[in-house]
Amino acid sequence: MSKPRAIIAGRGQLPLDLAAAAPEALFVSFHGIEGEGLPAAAHHHRARLERLGALFATLRAAGVGEVVFAGALNRADLGTAGFDDRTQALLPRIAAAMQRGDDGLLREIIAIFAEEGFATIAAPDLAPELVLAPGTHLGPDPGPAPLADTARGREILAATGPLDLGQAVVVEGGLCLGIETLQGTDALLDFVARTPAHLRRPAGARGVLVKDAKPGQDLRIDMPTIGPGTLAGAKAAGLAGIMVGAGRVIVLDRDEIAREAERLGLFVAAFS
């Protein structure tokens, strides 16, 4: 039996999906940024961001060895309970890291947890069913038709990846219909949906959304994610399906995605 693990929960659906997939893990939520539908687990600890010393003590007492960060911790309300000594000492580092954006903050928090003896692992290391295995799919079998567009999409992502841009593109019949920028995947799909009809369907092709992690991305930080909304957006954009990097893109609410993919006739498939 390995050491207990903890889910350090920020906002959104991912912490809840993780808790459902790993009910034995200690679930740590923070005052002020707890979402709806918290797991009714025996292992639920409600912490305060301004009292990290207390949190470390709790994790240590529970024997926790590894933690997973899930969901954004930024823009949290620091409350009025007052900083404990450990947090007070860490404040300069945290404040400096906040200047480096969301990823920079999480990188520093991972470093701080490591110094306290807690290793950070990626969400799929705790719950492998959060990602797709190579060659697997949800919904209809994509067959070989999307392979050429997927290859073209990956070629574009390989070029844009080092530039720290979004890591999703839409390709149809070899032509790029959109590249994700900071507005995110839903905005990209909305843009594609607005494409004039005479620019669509060269040789009858129906396009694919190709989404992957950045080359060399630390999967413990800000993994790319799709959910039921992504599937609905791909449908509205007239695409044939979604291709994701196997093991590198979290599929939220997988059961609903599988049902909706069948109903809408869109595939969600993984390349290695």
Place this chain on the structure above:
Amino acid sequence: MSKPRAIIAGRGQLPLDLAAAAPEALFVSFHGIEGEGLPAAAHHHRARLERLGALFATLRAAGVGEVVFAGALNRADLGTAGFDDRTQALLPRIAAAMQRGDDGLLREIIAIFAEEGFATIAAPDLAPELVLAPGTHLGPDPGPAPLADTARGREILAATGPLDLGQAVVVEGGLCLGIETLQGTDALLDFVARTPAHLRRPAGARGVLVKDAKPGQDLRIDMPTIGPGTLAGAKAAGLAGIMVGAGRVIVLDRDEIAREAERLGLFVAAFS
């Protein structure tokens, strides 16, 4: 005195701007794809795409040495006058080139004209005022503020250029708000205009549209172009201005752009 030149006019505003800038050039338009406001020049020849032999004879009789292709020639109505022998002989080459898209067709036509003794030059070689010189601008002086965003935009274009994607991006405060794909620059600016306000203006920055030719692009074929509509789109997208590659981007209707740039408070400036 150098040899006469000819403007081979397709659709749109560019042939008319060229004719106004080079009134001494022979203006060749084609039956079925002539736009509004043809120049009332003494040197206007109305040709037929299906009678290229007759066109070559006319150019030769006029002593033409160099030609400029301006505006798209594709999707022309071939009319009912019948192919002349020269066109008939060229049809297999033209038909094959059409399979390679608009650029491929124009490349083959340039090759055919070269075989007939007519060299093709780029539009700015005929009318240098169609493009901006390095460091010049229309509208207000941009000052140094947009330089960092322009550099970031050019870095992105350098990465996407070899992929044959669009050659325009929007950058604001170092963040990329959009990358042109086949929908074109107007669609890119419309996408940027839809960006949620909370994602705009990091540190108060106002963004720029950065537009340039592809690295190594043949400027005789499909030069990137901006016009008054691009300026209006940049305004609607909340940008500070437009930065273009000096000598590599055609500025259509320059007088109106200069007036509108002043009125709207947006710059149009050129980097080398």
